[in-house]
Amino acid sequence: MTADPAPSILSRMVGRRPEAAAPGGAVAAGPLRALVTALRRVGEATSTLDLDITERKAVVAEGEVALEGLHAQSLCFLIDPPGLDPHAPPEAEALSRVTGVVVLEPKMVDALIEVQTLGCVDGPGREPRRPTRIDAALAQPFTRAVLGQIDRILPADAEDPRPGNLRTDSFVAGPDPLPMLLTAPRMLRLEVGLTLGGGERSARIVLLLPLPEAPAAVGETLPAERDWAGDLSEVVRAAPVRLEAVLPPLRISLATLTALKVGDVLPLPPTSLMELTLHGGASGVSIPGRHRTGLGVALPARLGQLNGARAVKLGDLPGQPATRAPPPSDLADLTAPPPAPAIPEP
Template sequence: MTEVLRRKIDRAKQPQAEGAPGADRGWRLALARATRDAMGMDLEVRRLRVLRVSIAELLEMAPERALVSLLDGPQAGLGVLMVAPNITAALIEMQTLGRLASQPATARKPTRIDAAMVAGVIDRALAILDDTLAEEADRIWAAGFRYASFLEDLRPLAFLLEEESYRMLLADVSVGAGARDGQVILVLPALGRGERITLTTDEAEAAPQFTTSLAAHVLQVDCRLDAVIGRLTLPIRQIMGLQPGDMLDLPLAGVDAISIETMDGRPLARGKLGQHRGMRALKMVEADRVRGLAKAPHRPPPQADPAPDLRAAG
């Protein structure tokens, strides 16, 4: 199984770009929400891979003693959901005991009663997946499926599934803060039969207008800049004792080297202090540096050491 899985991951790298992001995020969210809402149990998707598989490969990759559910989809499409024994047992324990047992149950062949108890969670997860894909291209192949029936054996899948290729969402999950782990595998026809998301003529025409309007509003937002003449480090004791009339020396300050900074202390440029039409004014210098800093990625200011000094800006 390991070699088959590795081979499928390598082969699926290009197809994954076709349909991964929406279905990937949506299925992670759907599994977590469904288990939380239905039975108050936390489920974490530790890893999720989107693969393309044939029926033969699907059967070979199925977890041993998995609970296998057949799914009905758009235009008579059929899908499969397989849940590993550890996860199936956890879902049943939460419904029968209200909590996870102290020790994992011995793996056994799932029954129709097990399937009936898990069916509600499956349908809830699939419904949440539909909602998250409302505006996603992946909706055409990943949405519209619901629980149909339980399969006691994997062998009938070779006759029931008629597609040449399937998309597999293989999720490695854990429940109960890592107390149990296993796989949840969703298999759907690769050729989508669901609804295709299309923009109406009005929406298509309005999209660029909306972008232009949004940009215009954003560019009108006020942005505060601070003109910093100099900085000074003083002991806390001296700062606490400052009185009106006290003089503070700024040895590195200069009216021709004013630092112009954002609210979070990011320097943008330098300027010179002067006058313009009878008012105090700053003359910007080093314009090339302003453009360069604006393009550079922002780095948060370093955290100060817990020393007894405070750094004051004037």
């Protein structure tokens, strides 16, 4: 499906940029390049894995959104922040806000196990299964080597988010517990697609790194909480709405209809000009092909003139008792063309 280049009303309200821009931006360029390079280097060191990169993607996401779309049978390893002292770790709540995770899909885990037990990748793979502690022990050296390469590739003085060490005994079977273990408000999600065994097997590896929160400067006034209801009401009320004034239905014979030609005049009942209906919104008339819904607007009106131009005067409003305006004394004035504006004499 092709994305609409024009941002939606809600997108404009929250100030979201169009999706045409790179979703990860500059913050993802260095870490994504480092992850791809690290996978290539570790893959070359394990030649029987026959690893190749097929796709790469980076995105900055908020909260649990970064954890969406992970395979239910994935093997997950928690990652400590760089420089963490294992002998004096922070409190659990503070640690969860700076914890990352690396996620290996089942076919990737099976390939790592087969290379160490059989010496090669054994065909397209088996049906996904829940990972075990033995699976984690056999997949840990590869994962640890990739993270070590990323740390070497990224410059020491770079401000890019970077992974630390694998947390001891951090094996997690499946992504379901991750929302409780990773509570960073924003995360950088790096996703790389791989082929293994000479293209016989495809898998993904996903690396999630927490992004630091920008501290408020001394004396800085924090922005107040947005009035979402007021913003939404303001934007919606400013949205354009198309209205159409429609005459009552006219019945003619089929013979008359098929004999119509350019210039023919269809006589209207005298009361037609007082029985117009003003349609708008999702009424099904203003937008061709749309079915009429309860959200549409249909108001009675009458045709007239205002300052020499055609005009429509509203009759009854929704929720008010119906009234009928008296017929005009001269209907011919309504059907005649509007008078030409007077030209002042010099």
